[in-house]
Every structure is written in structure tokens, then in C-alpha cells.
Amino acid sequence: MLADVMRVDVVSVDSHFFDDLGADSMVMARFCARIRKRTDLPPVSMKDIYRHTTVRSLASALADADTTPPPATTAAPAPAEAAAAPGSTPRYVLCGTLQLLAFLGYSYLTVSASTRGCAWVDDAPDPAQLYRRAVAFGSAYFIGLCAFPIAAKWLLIGRWKPAEFPVWGLTYLRFWIVKSLVHANPVILFVGSPLYVLYLRALGARIGRHVTILSRTVPVCTDLLTIGADTVIRKDSFFLCYRAQAGRIQTGPVTLGQDVFIGERTVLDIHTAMGDGAQLGHTSTLHRGKAVPAGQRWHGSPAQRTELNYLRVPPKRCGTLRRAGFGFLGPARMLLVIMPLGIVAIDALLNEVPRLLGQSATSMETTTPSAFFMDTLLLSAVLFFGFVVVGLAALFTVPRLLHLAIKPGKAYPLYGVRYALHRTVARMTNLKFFIWLFGDSSYIVHYLKCLGYDLSRVEQTGSNFGSQVQQEAPYLTTVGSGTMVADGLSVMNADYSSTSFSVSRTSIGAHSFLGNHIAYPPGGRTGENVLLATKVMVPLDGPVREGVGLLGSPCFEIPRTVERDTRFDLLRSGEELRRRLAAKNRHNLRTMAIMLFLRWLDFFVLTLLGLATIERYDAVGQLLDTVFLMAGLGFTTAYFALIERFLARFRPLRPQVCSIYDPYFWRHERLWKVPDTHFHIFNGTPFKSVLWRMLGVRLGRRVFDDGCFITERTLTAIGDDCTLNAGSKIQCHSQEDGTFKSDHITMGSGCTIGVGALVHYGVTMGDGSVLDADSFLMKGEEVPPHARWEGNPAAEVPRDRYQPAGGSAGPAHKLLVPGEVSPPRRGIGQQGLAKPHSG
Numbered sequence: 001m002l003a004d005v006m007r008v009d010v011v012s013v014d015s016h017f018f019d020d021l022g023a024d025s026m027v028m029a030r031f032c033a034r035i036r037k038r039t040d041l042p043p044v045s046m047k048d049i050y051r052h053t054t055v056r057s058l059a060s061a062l063a064d065a066d067t068t069p070p071p072a073t074t075a076a077p078a079p080a081e082a083a084a085a086p087g088s089t090p091r092y093v094l095c096g097t098l099q100l101l102a103f104l105g106y107s108y109l110t111v112s113a114s115t116r117g118c119a120w121v122d123d124a125p126d127p128a129q130l131y132r133r134a135v136a137f138g139s140a141y142f143i144g145l146c147a148f149p150i151a152a153k154w155l156l157i158g159r160w161k162p163a164e165f166p167v168w169g170l171t172y173l174r175f176w177i178v179k180s181l182v183h184a185n186p187v188i189l190f191v192g193s194p195l196y197v198l199y200l201r202a203l204g205a206r207i208g209r210h211v212t213i214l215s216r217t218v219p220v221c222t223d224l225l226t227i228g229a230d231t232v233i234r235k236d237s238f239f240l241c242y243r244a245q246a247g248r249i250q251t252g253p254v255t256l257g258q259d260v261f262i263g264e265r266t267v268l269d270i271h272t273a274m275g276d277g278a279q280l281g282h283t284s285t286l287h288r289g290k291a292v293p294a295g296q297r298w299h300g301s302p303a304q305r306t307e308l309n310y311l312r313v314p315p316k317r318c319g320t321l322r323r324a325g326f327g328f329l330g331p332a333r334m335l336l337v338i339m340p341l342g343i344v345a346i347d348a349l350l351n352e353v354p355r356l357l358g359q360s361a362t363s364m365e366t367t368t369p370s371a372f373f374m375d376t377l378l379l380s381a382v383l384f385f386g387f388v389v390v391g392l393a394a395l396f397t398v399p400r401l402l403h404l405a406i407k408p409g410k411a412y413p414l415y416g417v418r419y420a421l422h423r424t425v426a427r428m429t430n431l432k433f434f435i436w437l438f439g440d441s442s443y444i445v446h447y448l449k450c451l452g453y454d455l456s457r458v459e460q461t462g463s464n465f466g467s468q469v470q471q472e473a474p475y476l477t478t479v480g481s482g483t484m485v486a487d488g489l490s491v492m493n494a495d496y497s498s499t500s501f502s503v504s505r506t507s508i509g510a511h512s513f514l515g516n517h518i519a520y521p522p523g524g525r526t527g528e529n530v531l532l533a534t535k536v537m538v539p540l541d542g543p544v545r546e547g548v549g550l551l552g553s554p555c556f557e558i559p560r561t562v563e564r565d566t567r568f569d570l571l572r573s574g575e576e577l578r579r580r581l582a583a584k585n586r587h588n589l590r591t592m593a594i595m596l597f598l599r600w601l602d603f604f605v606l607t608l609l610g611l612a613t614i615e616r617y618d619a620v621g622q623l624l625d626t627v628f629l630m631a632g633l634g635f636t637t638a639y640f641a642l643i644e645r646f647l648a649r650f651r652p653l654r655p656q657v658c659s660i661y662d663p664y665f666w667r668h669e670r671l672w673k674v675p676d677t678h679f680h681i682f683n684g685t686p687f688k689s690v691l692w693r694m695l696g697v698r699l700g701r702r703v704f705d706d707g708c709f710i711t712e713r714t715l716t717a718i719g720d721d722c723t724l725n726a727g728s729k730i731q732c733h734s735q736e737d738g739t740f741k742s743d744h745i746t747m748g749s750g751c752t753i754g755v756g757a758l759v760h761y762g763v764t765m766g767d768g769s770v771l772d773a774d775s776f777l778m779k780g781e782e783v784p785p786h787a788r789w790e791g792n793p794a795a796e797v798p799r800d801r802y803q804p805a806g807g808s809a810g811p812a813h814k815l816l817v818p819g820e821v822s823p824p825r826r827g828i829g830q831q832g833l834a835k836p837h838s839g
Contacts, residue, residue: 002055005031013055018559026762029780036784036796045795046778050551050558087168087247087702087721095168096686102177108626110145115622117141121343131340138339142186142331149181150202153222159204160221160241162271164250167704167723175242175249176684179220189334191216192423194327194415200225208258210323210498212414215239217727221251228258228276230498236490236519238755239268243288243773244706244723245752257294261310264492265519267301267727267756267774279310282492282519283537283553285756285774287790300537301553301774301792308541312523316413316500326415376611380604388596395434396450399425403452403475411502419501422473422494430470432677437596439467439487440669441588442581454478456510461738462584463660465489466516467672473503480510480528486735488517495522509546513737517729517758526550531560531736535758535776535792552776553792561737580661587666595673602639602675606632636678641694644674644713652696652714653732655743665740668733672711683707683726700749708753712742719749719767727756734761734779741779748785772797 003011005027017023023031025046032044042062052058117137124130156174165171187199192214197207203222208229215233219225221241233239239262242251252270256262260274263282272286275294280286285301292298299306402421412418429451438447444465445458452475458464459482466487471477473493479485485508494503504522508514512526515534524538531549532538539545539555549558609628613621647670658664682688688705695713700720708724710716712732718724730753733742743762747753751765754773759765763777766785771777775794783789788797 001034002031017053026780029778033782043796046793092168092686092702095173098173099685107629111625112622113141130344134340134343135336138343139335142335142339146185146187149185152181153178153203160223160251162252164248166248172249182220183218188216188218190330193330194323195330212498224251224253226255228256230258231256231260232496232498233262234264236264237262237266238727243270243755244704244725247721247723263310269773281310282521287772299554302790311497313495313497313500313502314411315497316411318413318499322415376608377604380607384600384603395428399428400452406503408476408504411500413500426472429474435469436467437592439465442585456481462581476503476505478507480508482511483508485514486516489514490519492519492521584661584666591670591673598643599675602636605635637691640674644671644695647671653712657741660738660740715744717746719747721750722747723752725753725755728753729758732761
């Protein structure tokens with residue numbers, strides 16, 4: 001079979017798959033798929049291929065596994081997931097219509113309140129009254145925006161309970177309204193502050209004292225969330241207390257005991273639990289029904305036991321008074337300084353714009369439409385490009401000064417001056433606009449160096465970093481010479497406990513390649529010339545890895561490179577590299593200029609719509625403002641969709657294997673520059689499907705998309721009634737060192753992609769198949785119909801781990817993991833994990 005897949009006559013049983021035969025992961029994935037179709041052979045995963053790299057060793061390992069009895073366990077099998085039932089198109093259309101009306105109603109409510117407030121502030125007789133009115137209105141408006149989602153949750157839902165209900169129904173409509181309002185609450189600006197914990201408590205979550213939450217992913221079914229005292233949850237973690245599966249929403253509890261640590265980029269599925277003092281490491285997952293017993297440390301996807309300690313900073317004194325003071329000062333600064341100054345600035349702008357545009361203070365009839373158009377054009381250009389210039393100047397100076405107050409390696413208490421400075425530096429240096437502008441080009445190197453990165457002696461490749469890079473302290477980030485980084489790198493420069501934090505230098509070795517969505521912690525045990533595959537867990541123990549590749553969570557070694565990736569090496573040095581790099585730089589400069597112009601043009605149209613009713617404070621003006629708000633959203637959506645299709649010449653992309661110095665790749669990466677910041681507004685609605693179709697995705701009927709991102713739209717085909725969860729990604733390309741590869745991804749009807757999961761290029765998913773939460777489905781895999789895959793890298797879950805459909809998962813602490821989970825203490829009370837039921 002291997003010879004047939006590789007299209008050769010004979011394959012030696014002792015030939016190394018990669019070194020001798022020149023195979024790559026795509027070829028071996030097809031080999032595994034062919035073996036799985038043979039009922040007389042045991043299934044083979046890509047992890048088996050990498051661990052046993054010859055036919056002889058693979059056959060021996062599979063034979064041993066087949067004769068070894070399974071270990072004894074008291075675990076109950078996970079419940080089988082019912083196949084997705086065909087949806088109802090009338091119900092789908094009705095739900096979308098009601099969602100649109102709800103969005104219109106909320107928009108009118110907020111526009112009306114802001115218009116009336118600005119009119120009242122504008123009537124202030126003197127500057128002192130202007131400030132007092134600005135404080136009063138800003139406070140009332142901010143408190144109203146914060147309180148409205150809380151009131152809506154209790155009125156529409158009451159208390160969340162473990163349940164299951166279909167998407168696009170009336171129950172789902174209430175769920176979506178509450179989810180949208182909870183996610184739009186301005187309290188999210190205070191993530192990392194005790195105020196955010198109070199917000200979750202107001203929504204019904206049972207949270208103990210001195211809990212620190214740094215993740216901006218807001219849980220929705222908060223009554224099902226229990227967090228014990230002194231727990232720490234790092235950023236980019238998912239603990240939503242719901243998931244979408246086979247066209248239905250399933251809600252379930254997430255229970256964390258006291259002194260729990262949750263690492264960065266983790267996913268906690270429904271019906272999961274962790275006992276007192278338990279830890280879940282970075283880039284890890286607890287799948288449904290799993291539990292970590294008290295005092296144990298787990299990591300990986302799926303999670304498994306480890307002895308590695310992820311708490312690496314000593315505790316500091318951080319009492320209730322310090323936390324209360326920090327929680328108070330944040331909104332006080334917002335209400336007494338930031339919002340009043342913003343309102344005064346807007347009021348001054350509204351008063352000056354009519355004069356600048358040649359209007360009187362009471363009429364817009366004194367200016368011609370052409371003059372109004374030209375003056376608005378000038379105003380929008382000054383505001384937009386002024387932000388670019390002033391923003392860069394502030395970005396390269398202010399954080400550098402603030403960072404001087406924080407010493408590396410020294411532990412500081414949370415919620416003090418240095419904690420506030422650290423958070424300010426992280427927020428300022430991670431502005432997405434400038435990373436978007438300079439990323440995927442040679443100029444990102446200069447931008448990061450100005451931020452404070454230590455990039456050693458730069459070996460310019462033209463694609464040193466992608467357009468999604470973040471860090472916590474750029475002045476403590478070192479990247480070795482010749483290293484290339486794909487999108488999604490998160491450099492972790494800080495360690496946290498429930499009472500303290502410290503910053504330290506994070507160093508990435510030279511001549512390495514980092515794939516997509518990697519969280520790199522301080523103390524990572526990788527050296528030079530290492531391939532870190534997509535979603536890999538960076539090791540924190542063991543020897544320093546050099547000259548190898550690392551894949552999976554927890555990671556294991558794979559070949560650093562294969563023959564397919566070296567075919568373009570002649571373009572990476574000498575005169576040919578200099579010539580092609582210069583051409584790529586010129587192309588990237590044109591791309592940056594084009595995208596800046598196109599983004600300004602969108603800003604100009606939105607400014608034009610906003611100023612159209614500048615002097616209308618009455619009911620008609622408020623209604624027009626709401627209409628123009630909707631028109632602006634519709635224009636932005638259609639405008640950028642048209643730009644993307646135009647850049648692709650209104651043709652579908654084709655699978656490619658080429659060098660990054662090939663002009664095709666330059667045109668392809670230009671598509672990644674088309675803005676997508678408005679996509680999240682459509683999550684969970686039928687309008688997200690309309691958006692994907694506009695962009696070229698071949699999409700079936702009634703697809704539920706709760707926050708998936710698709711990179712190459714015209715290479716993606718999704719069948720009817722598929723379910724795409726929040727934080728998932730469908731990526732039809734890969735870039736390894738200087739080689740770019742892309743291929744189709746095809747999903748059959750009724751498929752489900754879990755929360756935070758990633759599907760790589762060349763994948764085919766059969767009808768009704770499921771990719772579980774935070775799984776990584778590698779390139780070239782073929783998932784059989786109605787199969788369930790999980791893990792990083794993903795592999796098929798044996799059917800003997802399922803119960804018959806409709807069975808109960810039981811309490812999480814009784815399922816799959818022996819041992820008890822201690823309930824959270826300090827006044828929270830014990831929470832039983834209720835069984836799911838149909839609703």
C-alpha cells in the first residue's frame with residue numbers, strides 16, 4: 001500500500017519514511033487513511049508514523065499493541081453524539097429575521113441614549129458645567145451599558161441549567177441575545193481586574209475570593225461556572241460552559257476548585273472539573289467528562305498527567321483592600337477622565353465640524369453637497385492618517401518608558417502600580433492595526449525592533465513574522481537570526497500566581513520555524529534549528545531540543561524537514577535571493593499602500609454617514625443615525641468582500657506548492673491583508689453564511705457558525721447543517737520555512753468542528769463526523785463518515801469509548817478519571833454536576 005501511495009514499484013521494509021523514501025506528512029496521511037479502510041488491519045495514526053518510521057518497526061508496534069490487553073479502568077465511556085438532524089429552512093430564516101430586529105432595537109436604544117446625552121452636554125453654559133455634565137452622562141451611559149446585559153440575562157434566561165436545544169429555535173434566539181450582549185459589555189475592558197470577577201458573579205457565576213481571570217473569552221452560561229478561591233486563569237482560554245454539536249447547543253458545568261491554575265490557550269469543555277490545587281498546562285484541553293483530581297498536574301490535548309509545575313512565581317501579599325482599590329480605580333479613571341475627555345472632544349468636534357464644513361450652527365443648508373463631501377474627505381484623511389503617525393510615535397516611546405519600572409525576574413504583587421504598568425505596556429504594544437499593516441513583509445522586522453524586540457542579526461526573508469503576533473513585554477523578547485514565524489505566535493513573558501506576577505526574557509532559537517497558533521513560554525526548552533509545528537505545546541522540561549521538529553500536545557519529535565520542503569533552497573541564498581527579495585519588498589510596499597488607502601476609504605464613507613445627521617438631535621435624527629449605522633455595517637461588509645474577490649480576479653484559488661519568492665505567493669498573501677475585524681458581529685446568525693458565500697466559500701444550507709475563521713475561502717467546501725464552534729479555524733494553507741503549500745478542505749453534511757479546533761489543508765471530513773474541542777486535524781487526513789476525532793494531532797476515538805445515544809455522562813468527577821474533586825471552599829458551596837437533558 002505504501003508503494004502504491006508513493007507511486008513507486010518497491011518499498012524496503014527498513015527504509016525510513018522521510019529520510020530514505022522522501023515522504024512527507026501529506027503522503028503519510030493518505031497512507032494512514034488507506035490502512036483505516038482495511039478492516040483486517042489495525043488503524044494507524046500520524047503519531048504512529050512519526051514514532052515508528054519504517055514499515056518493519058510500524059508493523060511490530062501495531063502487532064504488539066494488538067496483543068496487549070487494554071489497561072483496567074473504572075472510567076465510563078463518553079456519551080455518543082447523535083447525528084445532526086436536517087434543519088428547518090423556515091425556522092432558519094425566521095431566526096435570522098428576529099436576530100436582525102433585535103440588533104436594530106439595541107442599536108436604536110444605544111444611539112438614542114448617546115444622541116440625547118450629547119445634546120444635553122452640548123447645552124452646558126460654561127467649561128465647568130461641560131465637564132460635570134460629561135462626567136454625569138458618561139457615568140450613566142457606561143453603567144447602563146454594563147447593567148443592561150445583566151438585566152437581559154436574568155429576564156430572558158433566569159438561571160442557566162445543563163440542557164440541550166436546537167439552533168435556530170426560539171430558545172436559541174434567547175441564548176444568542178444574551179450571548180451577544182454579554183460579549184459586548186464594556187466591562188470586558190477590565191479583564192484582569194477584580195471588577196471583571198464581580199461582573200461574572202452578577203451574571204450568576206459562583207466565584208471565590210482572590211480569583212484572577214486574564215482571558216478575554218467571556219463565559220456565557222455563567223450559572224454553570226464555579227471557580228474556587230485563589231484560582232488563576234491565563235489569557236486566551238475557553239471556558240464557555242456551552243458548545244455547539246450536531247446542530248444543537250449543549251450547556252454544561254465547568255467546576256474549578258481552590259488554588260487551580262489554568263494555562264494559556266487552553267479549552268475546558270462542558271462537564272469538566274478540576275480539584276483543589278490542580279493545574280492544567282498551556283496549550284491543553286479537558287474534553288467533556290474529564291476531571292483532574294485534587295493536587296494533580298495535567299497537560300496536553302487530550303490532557304494527561306505530568307509532574308511539571310506551571311506555577312513558577314512565588315506568592316506575594318495581595319489582600320482584599322489592594323484588590324478593591326485596584327477594582328475601584330479602573331472604572332474611576334474611565335468615568336472621571338477618559339470618558340469625559342472623550343465626550344468633550346466629540347462635542348468640540350461636532351461643534352467645529354459645521355464651521356469647518358461651511359455650515360452655520362443651526363443649519364446644514366449653507367453648504368453644497370460637493371463642499372460637504374470634499375471637507376469630509378479632508379477631515380477623514382487627517383483623522384485616519386494622523387492616527388497612524390501619532391500612534392506609531394506613541395507606540396515606540398510610551399511603553400518603553402513605562403517598562404523601566406518593572407525589573408525582570410522580580411516578583412511583584414498583583415493589582416499594584418507595576419501590575420497596571422505591565423498591563424498597559426501589553427495592551428499598547430499589541431495593537432492589531434499595526435501588526436496587520438506591517439506583518440507578512442520585511443517591514444515587520446523594523447516595527448518589532450522599534451517595539452523593543454531583540455532580533456539579533458536579522459536574516460531578512462520577506463516573511464520573518466506573520467500578521468498576528470503578540471507579546472507581554474517586547475523588551476524581553478529575543479528571536480534568533482534566520483527564524484521565521486507564522487501567524488498566531490503568543491510570546492509569554494510573564495508568570496502569574498493568584499497574588500503575584502513576574503516578567504522574564506523569552507528566547508526563541510535561531511534558524512527555526514514556528515507554525516501557527518503557538519504559545520511560547522519563558523524557559524521553553526528549544527534551541528536552534530527547530531521546527532515547531534502548528535498548535536504545538538512548547539516543552540518546559542527535558543533536554544534542549546535542537547535540529548528536530550516538534551509536533552503535538554504534549555510534543556514529540558518529528559523530522560526537522562523533508563525533501564519536499566527543500567526543493568526551493570536554491571532561492572534562499574546568493575544573488576537570486578537578493579533579486580527576488582527586492583521584488584517581494586516592492587510588492588509588499590504596494591500592498592501596504594493599497595490596503596491603507598482602501599481602509600481609509602471605508603473610514604471616509606463611515607465618517608460621511610456619521611456626519612450626515614450631525615445637527616439632528618430629534619427623534620428623526622436618532623432614527624436616521626440607526627439606519628446609517630446599519631448602512632455602514634452593510635457597506636463595510638460588502639466593500640471588503642468585493643475587494644477580496646477583485647484581488648483574486650473573481651476566480652477560485654487553486655492548490656499550490658511554491659516558494660515564498662514566487663509572485664503567486666505575493667498575490668496570495670495580499671488576500672490576508674483584507675480586513676476581517678467585522679466578521680464577529682455575524683457570529684451565530686444566518687448572515688455569517690451570507691458573508692462566507694460572498695467571499696467564495698462553497699457553503700451548504702443552514703450552516704451554524706459560532707465564530708469560525710476560514711483563511712482561503714474559495715478552497716473550502718462545507719456541507720449542509722454543519723456546526724462550526726467559537727475559536728475554530730479552517731486553514732487551507734501552510735508555510736514551512738520558505739515553502740508555501742495550499743489545498744482544498746472538504747466537509748460533508750452534518751459535520752462538527754469543536755471549540756478552538758483547527759483543520760489543516762488537504763483534509764476531507766465525511767458526513768456527520770466530529771472534530772472535538774481544541775483538536776488539530778493534520779493536513780491530508782481523511783475522516784470517515786460519523787467518526788469522532790480528538791487530540792493534537794487528532795486521531796479517531798474508538799467506538800468502544802461511546803455509550804449508546806442518549807446515555808448519561810454522569811458527574812465529571814466520576815467520569816474517566818479516578819479520584820474525587822474537592823468542592824470550592826470559602827463560601828462558594830458545593831456544586832453537583834447535573835446530568836444533561838434534552839430541552
